[in-house]
Amino acid sequence: MPVTQNPRREFLTRAVLTGLAVPSLAIAVPQPFLLMQEQKAGKNESSEEISPAEDLMREHGLLNRILLIYDEHLRxxxxxxDFDPAILASAADIIKRFVEDYHEKLEENYLFPRFRKAGKLVDLVDVLLAQHQAGRRVTARIQQLATATVVKDAAKRRDLSDLLQSFIRMYRPHEAREDTVLFPAFHSIVSKNEYDSLGEEFEKQEDELFGEDGFFKVLDQVASLEKKLGIYDLSKFTPS
Known part of the structure; x- marks a missing residue:
């Protein structure tokens, strides 16, 4: 014969377990219980891993925002x-530290060799690598010219304009090809376990180089530069 649950007791039990307030009965949910639930929820949220493709693509989003900073300087x-060369120098520094020395190194060390080994998209990988190398040369020149002396020097301004234009022109199709061709194909040349472990490795390296939540720290730096230039407000890009 089934045991009949006391309706009142069942309601009180559910109230405690779900954290419901029961004013008429003056029941307080134990604080340690609520704290335990919050900690459990926090663990569940933090345990969500970012896939390698998602990680690389959001970094492309950050790169695109720096390209907008380059666009504004080019304009x-x-x-x-007049413009403040210190803002441009800071943007180029982020390109060097985050994009070239971290993001591109992930691609060169973990993606490109696997595509070569699989004999897949090798021609594309060759072009992408050559563009990484070309981009580093352009960045080095931008860093050299992003000084106070360039503001009043017509020849240096022309050189800087050409460098910014060439960098923007190369990297927009570069990252678009990676996002739409290379990254989607990566699933087909590695196992699920290897794919997942690479996501963890990418996050580990990011934390080591830029600290915990390093991506968001760098993103804050980019946003700060956008605000100084007056291009942070997204609505300003809407056609009238």
Missing amino acids: RLNAKQ
């Missing part, structure tokens, strides 16, 4: 307007 150079 001011072509319009013969």
Whole structure:
């Protein structure tokens, strides 16, 4: 014969387990219980791993925002307007530290060799690697020119304009090809376990180089530069 649960007791039990307030009965949910639930929820949230492709693609989003900073400097150079070279220097520094020395190294050390070994998209990988190398040369020149002396020097302004234009022109199709061709194909040349472990490795390296939540720290730096340039407000890019 089934045991009949006391309705009142069942309600009180559910109230405690779900954290419901029961004013008329003046029942307080034990604080340690609530704390335990919060800690459990926090663990569940933090345990969600970012896949390698998602990690690399959000870094492309950060790169795109720096390209917008480059775009704005290019606009001011072509319009013969003044600009603060320190902002451009900071943007180029992020390109060097985060994009070239970290993001591209992940691609070169973990993706490109696997595509070569699988004999897949090798021609594309060759072009992407050559563009990484070309981009580093351009960044080095931008860093050399992003100084106070360039503002009043017409020849240096032209050189800087050409460098920014070439960098932007190369990297927009570069990252688009990676996002739409290379990264989706990566699933087909590695096992699920290897794919998942690479996601963990990418996060580990990011934390080692930039600290915990390193991506978001760098993103904050980019946003700060956007605000200084007056291009942070997304609505300003909406056509009238």
